[in-house]
Amino acid sequence: MTWRTVWESKRVRISQAGGLVLFLIARPVTGPFFTAGFLLIALGEALRLWAAGHIRKAAQLATDGPYALVRNPLYLGSLLLSCGFATMCTSARHWLSTVFVWAAVAATFGWLYREKIAMEEEDLRGRFGEVFDDYRRAVPAMVPTGEGLARAFESASFSWPLALKNKEHRTVLALLGLIAFLRMRAIYRL
Numbered sequence: 001m002t003w004r005t006v007w008e009s010k011r012v013r014i015s016q017a018g019g020l021v022l023f024l025i026a027r028p029v030t031g032p033f034f035t036a037g038f039l040l041i042a043l044g045e046a047l048r049l050w051a052a053g054h055i056r057k058a059a060q061l062a063t064d065g066p067y068a069l070v071r072n073p074l075y076l077g078s079l080l081l082s083c084g085f086a087t088m089c090t091s092a093r094h095w096l097s098t099v100f101v102w103a104a105v106a107a108t109f110g111w112l113y114r115e116k117i118a119m120e121e122e123d124l125r126g127r128f129g130e131v132f133d134d135y136r137r138a139v140p141a142m143v144p145t146g147e148g149l150a151r152a153f154e155s156a157s158f159s160w161p162l163a164l165k166n167k168e169h170r171t172v173l174a175l176l177g178l179i180a181f182l183r184m185r186a187i188y189r190l
Contacts, residue, residue: 015112018104022085023178026101027094028186037088038179044080045175047073052168053158061128063135065158068151069144071121071135075113076142081175082108088182117141 028034047066051073054065066073082105089101124132139148163169184190 015108018108022089022101022104023181025097026085026089026182026185027091027097028089028182029091030183030186033090034088034183034186037084037086037090040080040084040087041175041179042084044077044082044084045172046077047080048077048171049163049168050158051077052166053160053163055166056162057166058127061124061132061135063139065152068139068148070148071139071141072117075109075117076144078113079109079142085178085182088179088186 051062051066054067055062055074070076086101086105090098121132121136125136128135
């Protein structure tokens with residue numbers, strides 16, 4: 001077992017444990033912050049779903065749909081989800097928990113995802129060689145520019161069966177449960 005395999009299994013567990021702790025200590029709010037958070041979550045999940053309907057893992061290099069905008073649309077979607085949940089838990093009354101939640105989101109993406117993206121790009125370079133290098137030069141990693149916008153939306157290759165095969169429906173169900181949990185905590189001040 002390589003260090004990367006060990007790291008990958010720990011990355012998932014660290015993310016799950018960290019998320020659970022954050023949901024237990026966070027002080028969710030109602031009103032505009034909850035609504036803004038919900039909109040960020042919806043945008044993040046829409047991006048993830050769109051990406052899941054385009055990626056054929058280990059079979060071919062995904063370069064159309066959201067992959068024409070950024071090389072890592074699933075991770076960008078996850079970042080938007082995380083920021084949405086952090087926004088739902090933003091409160092002037094509970095500023096310490098708010099700072100902790102936002103610091104945890106920043107640390108997660110700064111530490112866990114940076115290494116994950118580097119590992120995946122090394123793997124893609126090994127599999128697809130020059131084709132990946134050209135794609136990497138043409139498409140930004142996480143921050144979209146206007147250049148890939150037309151190509152992203154002209155693609156008709158989105159597949160609902162592929163999105164289901166990539167298990168994105170599980171993410172949708174988990175998100176709905178987490179949003180309901182935070183909403184109940186906010187309303188009943190749990």
